[in-house]
Amino acid sequence: MSKSRFIAGLLLGGTGAALAARFAMRSRGSEKVSVAQDHAPAEGFFVTFGDPVQQHKFAQDYMGFLLEWRELQEFTKEVMLNRMIHPPDLEPLRDLADDDPIVLAAEDRYKGDIYSLMLARIAVDDFSELLTLASNGWGNGAMKILRGMYERVVTSAYVALFPEVSRELAGSMWIQEWKVWRRTVALRPEIEDVVSQGTIEALRRRASEAQDRHRESFCKKCGQLVQVHAWTKVDLETMGKKVDEKLSQLNLPHGRLADYYLRCYLQPTAIAHATGASVSERFEAVDGQWAYKVDSSREGRRAVMLGHAILLLLLRRQIQHFNYGLDGRLEQRVQAFWRIWGHLRQGEI
Numbered sequence: 642m643s644k645s646r647f648i649a650g651l652l653l654g655g656t657g658a659a660l661a662a663r664f665a666m667r668s669r670g671s672e673k674v675s676v677a678q679d680h681a682p683a684e685g686f687f688v689t690f691g692d693p694v695q696q697h698k699f700a701q702d703y704m705g706f707l708l709e710w711r712e713l714q715e716f717t718k719e720v721m722l723n724r725m726i727h728p729p730d731l732e733p734l735r736d737l738a739d740d741d742p743i744v745l746a747a748e749d750r751y752k753g754d755i756y757s758l759m760l761a762r763i764a765v766d767d768f769s770e771l772l773t774l775a776s777n778g779w780g781n782g783a784m785k786i787l788r789g790m791y792e793r794v795v796t797s798a799y800v801a802l803f804p805e806v807s808r809e810l811a812g813s814m815w816i817q818e819w820k821v822w823r824r825t826v827a828l829r830p831e832i833e834d835v836v837s838q839g840t841i842e843a844l845r846r847r848a849s850e851a852q853d854r855h856r857e858s859f860c861k862k863c864g865q866l867v868q869v870h871a872w873t874k875v876d877l878e879t880m881g882k883k884v885d886e887k888l889s890q891l892n893l894p895h896g897r898l899a900d901y902y903l904r905c906y907l908q909p910t911a912i913a914h915a916t917g918a919s920v921s922e923r924f925e926a927v928d929g930q931w932a933y934k935v936d937s938s939r940e941g942r943r944a945v946m947l948g949h950a951i952l953l954l955l956l957r958r959q960i961q962h963f964n965y966g967l968d969g970r971l972e973q974r975v976q977a978f979w980r981i982w983g984h985l986r987q988g989e990i
Contacts, residue, residue: 692777752808757800757959764794781912787909794898802962819844
């Protein structure tokens with residue numbers, strides 16, 4: 642078992658790197674404006690997005706939360722920022738084969754920890770995006786963000802407690818890239834002449850290997866790889882239940898993630914897609930006629946409250962799993978939550 646083999650490509654199932662593009666527009670001082678000259682804004686032209694009236698109303702209605710948000714932000718930074726996941730000690734693995742169950746288990750734990758931290762970090766940003774929408778009167782938009790945030794909170798906890806699923810989570814990147822490539826070729830066949838056959842074949846091979854690993858798992862009883870469909874067959878609600886059961890077995894304090902599935906995922910999913918429920922949510926009967934429902938403050942309040950709750954659940958899991966020793970500080974933030982949203986049932990966090 643070589644150190645280079647263990648480290649290289651471990652994070653995302655290979656050595657590939659995603660391409661990212663950033664476009665920044667600045668217009669202050671002498672900084673250049675990154676737009677074509679003939680589309681440059683007129684002197685003094687200023688555009689802002691958001692609704693100042695809704696922002697003012699949000700500040701009035703959520704003063705208790707906003708005061709706590711300052712404290713919660715600082716605590717969240719302490720939990721999440723500048724955290725490192727260190728590789729395991731490779732010395733005991735040096736003479737073992739790459740497919741030895743002990744090696745695979747070490748890889749799984751390492752990947753599981755990395756993915757748990759990464760998903761948690763993204764979920765923190767999800768909550769900031771949720772607040773941006775809710776504070777501008779876009780309550781339904783905030784509910785859509787809540788859905789993705791909840792999915793990441795649950796998956797982060799699940800992969801940390803069941804790290805063997807990290808193999809498939811990592812491999813799913815290659816499956817997705819292969820799907821994108823095939824769609825791209827269907828739209829623009831000439832692109833195959835630009836990309837080398839070696840690159841295409843490498844991508845196809847990685848995607849095929851990842852697809853095969855969809856059915857791989859490590860049997861703790863016999864110590865061998867077995868064929869299962871665990872990751873694809875376990876839905877999000879079941880993941881939440883498995884996390885709750887595992888934490889109970891470990892006698893760790895926790896709120897029940899599965900209890901939030903209905904409000905944080907199932908109902909927001911109906912809003913996010915083109916369904917009859919999404920249409921019904923956005924229209925109401927007024928004087929015998931259907932009218933578009935502009936006010937979504939009720940949905941916004943629900944999104945802020947539930948987002949706040951699952952953010953605390955996320956922080957608790959990170960503190961527990963990585964032994965940060967911040968449990969006492971967390972309890973202060975939990976008590977603040979109950980002071981703001983005291984009508985929720987105790988024990989949900």
